[in-house]
Amino acid sequence: MSAAAEGNFRHSMKWLHTWSGLLVGTVLYFMFITGTAGYFNDEISRWMQPELPMVNGSISQKKLLNVAEKRLNEVASESSQWWVDFPIGRQLSLRINWSEKTKNSGGEEGEKWHEEVLNYNTGKPSIARETGGGDTLYYMHYALYYIPNVLAYWITSLCAMFMFIGLITGIVIHRQIFKDFFTFRPGKKQHSWRDMHNVLSVLPLPFHIMITYSGLLFLMFTTMQGVISASYGTGQQNKDRFYDDIYSQGVAHKGAAGITAKNITLSSVLLAVEQRKGENKLSYIGIENRGDINAHIELAAYDYDGLKASEIQIYNGVNGELQHTNKGDESSSAAMNFYNIMTVLHEGDFANYFLRWLYFISGLMGAGMIASGMILWANKRRERANKKGIVSKGLVLVERVNIGTIVGLPIAIAIYFWVNRLLPASFAGRADWEMNGLFISWALMLAYPFCVAHKYTITKIWRDQLIIAAALYGFLPVLNLLTTNTHLGNTLANGYWALAGFDLTMIVFSLCFSFAAYRLHYQQDVTKPATSSLQAIKVSRVKQVNRIIEAAEQ
Amino acid sequence: MMIFANTALFIGFFVISMSIKRHFKQLFPQRKMASLKWLLIFRTIGYTSLLLSASLYITGLGIGLGLVSFFGLLTLVTFMQSLCFSYKPQWLVPIGFASILYLIIYSCLNI
Numbered sequence: 001m002s003a004a005a006e007g008n009f010r011h012s013m014k015w016l017h018t019w020s021g022l023l024v025g026t027v028l029y030f031m032f033i034t035g036t037a038g039y040f041n042d043e044i045s046r047w048m049q050p051e052l053p054m055v056n057g058s059i060s061q062k063k064l065l066n067v068a069e070k071r072l073n074e075v076a077s078e079s080s081q082w083w084v085d086f087p088i089g090r091q092l093s094l095r096i097n098w099s100e101k102t103k104n105s106g107g108e109e110g111e112k113w114h115e116e117v118l119n120y121n122t123g124k125p126s127i128a129r130e131t132g133g134g135d136t137l138y139y140m141h142y143a144l145y146y147i148p149n150v151l152a153y154w155i156t157s158l159c160a161m162f163m164f165i166g167l168i169t170g171i172v173i174h175r176q177i178f179k180d181f182f183t184f185r186p187g188k189k190q191h192s193w194r195d196m197h198n199v200l201s202v203l204p205l206p207f208h209i210m211i212t213y214s215g216l217l218f219l220m221f222t223t224m225q226g227v228i229s230a231s232y233g234t235g236q237q238n239k240d241r242f243y244d245d246i247y248s249q250g251v252a253h254k255g256a257a258g259i260t261a262k263n264i265t266l267s268s269v270l271l272a273v274e275q276r277k278g279e280n281k282l283s284y285i286g287i288e289n290r291g292d293i294n295a296h297i298e299l300a301a302y303d304y305d306g307l308k309a310s311e312i313q314i315y316n317g318v319n320g321e322l323q324h325t326n327k328g329d330e331s332s333s334a335a336m337n338f339y340n341i342m343t344v345l346h347e348g349d350f351a352n353y354f355l356r357w358l359y360f361i362s363g364l365m366g367a368g369m370i371a372s373g374m375i376l377w378a379n380k381r382r383e384r385a386n387k388k389g390i391v392s393k394g395l396v397l398v399e400r401v402n403i404g405t406i407v408g409l410p411i412a413i414a415i416y417f418w419v420n421r422l423l424p425a426s427f428a429g430r431a432d433w434e435m436n437g438l439f440i441s442w443a444l445m446l447a448y449p450f451c452v453a454h455k456y457t458i459t460k461i462w463r464d465q466l467i468i469a470a471a472l473y474g475f476l477p478v479l480n481l482l483t484t485n486t487h488l489g490n491t492l493a494n495g496y497w498a499l500a501g502f503d504l505t506m507i508v509f510s511l512c513f514s515f516a517a518y519r520l521h522y523q524q525d526v527t528k529p530a531t532s533s534l535q536a537i538k539v540s541r542v543k544q545v546n547r548i549i550e551a552a553e554q
Numbered sequence: 555m556m557i558f559a560n561t562a563l564f565i566g567f568f569v570i571s572m573s574i575k576r577h578f579k580q581l582f583p584q585r586k587m588a589s590l591k592w593l594l595i596f597r598t599i600g601y602t603s604l605l606l607s608a609s610l611y612i613t614g615l616g617i618g619l620g621l622v623s624f625f626g627l628l629t630l631v632t633f634m635q636s637l638c639f640s641y642k643p644q645w646l647v648p649i650g651f652a653s654i655l656y657l658i659i660y661s662c663l664n665i
Contacts, residue, residue: 182571182636203632206625307618341618350619358626365629 010173017169018377022398024159025374026405029367031141031156033409035211036363038138039348039356040502045133046092047502048420050484052128053119054496055087055094061280065267067123068096071116076100080256083286084266088302091283092498093117093126129425132434137413142219145435153222160215166373167208170201177202190383193376200369207362208369214346217339246336254294261293263317269297272320273313277301283310287317296323304350307341371406378402399458400449407465408445410509414472415441417506421483459520466517474510477503558660559610561653562603563624564631568650570600571635580643 021028037044046052068084076082076098085095096118099111116125144152171177181202184195201208221228232238266285273282283302289295295317303310312326332340344350348359378399385391419437423430445468449461456464480503481487491500571577573596578588588596612620638646 179574179576181574182567182577182632182639184636184640186640199633199636203636204629207629304619306616307622345622351622355623355626358623358630361633362626362629365633 010175013169013172017166017173020162020165020169021370021373022377024162025370026401027155027159028163029370029374029405030409031159032363032367032370033413034137035141036360036367037134037413038141039351039360039363041134041138042090042092043134043498043502044137045131045135047486047499048131048133048417049128050480050486051425052093052117052126053121054486054491054494054499055092055120058280059087059120061086061088061282062267062270062274064094064120065270065285067118067120068094069266071118071123071125072096072098075116076114080290080292081286081288082266082290083284085284086280086282086302088280088283090498091302094120097286129420130429130431131420132416132431136431136435137416142215145439150222153219157216157219157223160212160219164212164216167201167205167212171205174198174202190376190379193372193379197369197372197376200365200372204362204365204369207359208366210342210345211363211366214342217342218346254289254296256289256292257294259293260291261295261318263287263290263295264297264320266297269299269315269320273299289317293318307344307350309349371402374398374402374406396453400453400461401446403449403458403461403465404442404446407462407469407513408442408448410513411445411465411469411472412438412442414469414476414506417476418472418479421479459523463517463520466513466520470510470513470517472510473506473513476506476510555610555614558657559607559614559624560627560631561657561660562607562610563627564635565650565653565657566600566603566607567628567632567635568600568646568653569596569603571639571646573597573600577639577643580639581647 064086065084069082072079072082072084079098079100081097081099083097085091085093085097087094094117095115097113097115099113102110102112104110117128118124119126142153142156143149144155147155174180180195180198182199184199185191188195216223228239228242232242266287270282270285274280281301281303283300285297285299287295287297297315297317297320298312299315300312301310313322314324314326315321316323348356351359378395381392381395382399385395416434416438419434423433427433445465448465449458452461452464477488481489486496486499488500488503491497491503572581572588573593575587575593578593608621608624611624614620615623635646
């Protein structure tokens with residue numbers, strides 16, 4: 001390739017990189033922030049339900065299962081399915097589920113599922129406040145909120161595709177990717193922002209590529225419907241056939257035979273498993289077709305073999321014989337295995353706490369990459385605009401949306417946590433209102449720069465929102481102390497690190513926002529109040545016209 | 555073994571940074587710039603150390619988990635190193651040489 005052609009190619013890639021990032025930057029930032037929070041969804045959910053009992057992981061699973069079976073016998077003696085989730089690893093509660101047969105008005109049979117979190121001391125269900133928890137934050141990163149799922153999948157897929165284009169073009173345009181590997185030059189305005197964008201892009205590049213590509217794969221069943229139709233035909237029936245083919249795991253679970261039989265207890269299977277595998281290793285245990293001759297008991301250990309989840313074991317529910325061991329991907333095709341590995345990598349289920357923190361940090365760096373890219377775009381044009389005296393409406397818009405997004409979204413998430421603590425525990429629809437609180441506050445943070453732009457500079461508006469964020473995150477542990485017993489004094493003293501970790505992380509976030517606000521306090525304002533910028537557009541346009549007229553007259 | 559792998563990872567990037575002129579000057583402001591031959595030697599040692607670290611991760615944790623852990627920690631180590639270069643480059647030299655010393659002693663004791 002000649003130098004000129006290479007220059008043109010790089011220039012085209014630069015254009016693509018800039019616009020693919022800018023167009024969907026806000027949605028991508030939202031996806032990265034909420035998705036990153038999702039790596040601690042269980043811990044966030046647990047913090048948002050302070051009424052649940054604090055479970056010490058060392059309690060015997062035999063004792064816990066006795067408590068669970070006793071409760072299930074009381075409330076679900078007729079149910080055909082029982083499931084018990086043990087508190088182990090990141091699972092922080094003793095949880096039981098059972099199904100109840102229902103009939104609708106047309107006489108069609110169905111199933112209704114019930115769930116309870118048990119207090120292992122009393123054996124009674126713990127009544128906890130309704131909340132969206134960390135799961136809703138996680139769910140939002142691909143399904144968004146307030147809009148139909150399919151539309152959301154299309155939007156998030158499209159944004160992920162733009163992100164992927166941004167990554168590839170970013171690698172192409174970055175000439176000195178290895179030379180600049182460690183380079184961050186603070187206090188050099190535009191150079192500093194570019195360095196920060198590079199550092200946050202290049203250092204976690206394997207993570208960025210993996211998370212974006214696997215994200216695209218995750219939603220391919222929505223976006224690649226044509227491929228499925230081409231092989232299986234159109235219509236719901238053919239679609240179901242496709243899903244049956246790819247998700248069948250080689251285990252034919254027998255349905256109920258309709259012949260009553262006495263089943264063995266879950267505790268007896270647990271005892272046998274513990275003798276072989278050791279105590280307190282299970283993640284869950286459950287029984288299907290309860291009371292029937294075809295009853296079977298399913299269980300799995302809380303363990304990963306590398307990236308693979310532990311095998312699922314299925315026992316005969318009548319005589320307790322081991323019927324089947326499901327190792328997951330033994331019968332899957334190479335393509336399915338690849339899909340499974342990519343989705344497992346994306347979700348990070350296998351990750352221990354150390355690796356989970358690395359995921360979290362990489363996710364935040366991804367959000368930082370997007371944010372620094374958006375700021376870089378605006379600052380570059382602001383510098384040019386200040387020199388020329390012409391400020392475009394697009395620049396003013398991006399500058400204000402940047403503030404409302406980059407700091408506004410974290411503020412909105414903090415409000416989500418505040419609403420959880422401030423709304424009465426019995427408030428009807430409180431989970432919905434937590435989320436409404438998040439979006440209302442985000443809308444306010446987006447509107448704020450537009451409302452105060454006539455009297456404040458952009459730097460002052462950044463600083464205001466950073467101070468708000470610092471205060472909201474900093475006082476969250478204080479609010480927790482005032483409203484619950486699961487405050488730092490209690491959680492640290494008892495070694496409940498999942499709960500203590502949440503409060504400590506909020507304090508760290510508060511310190512980061514405070515530091516950013518402090519640094520901005522000493523930064524020179526590069527912008528005048530924004531309305532005068534708009535006036536500047538008019539004045540400079542008049543000047544331009546005058547210059548043209550003068551030139552024409554000469 | 556994981557501590558050994560982490561140390562090798564840090565040393566790998568420390569030595570690679572020595573092979574970049576800008577960072578060499580930051581690390582050793584009093585010294586004369588190393589010759590091209592030395593820069594190449596640093597680069598080779600650095601990449602070898604990274605390969606050693608990756609192979610230790612894979613041996614210890616399996617290919618899947620090993621690679622995920624290696625790249626996860628790589629991000630953290632390089633980020634910390636990048637912050638050090640920006641604010642406290644003088645810290646890197648003692649930490650780097652202490653790590654090399656640790657790696658040598660550990661290797662001698664385990665051979």
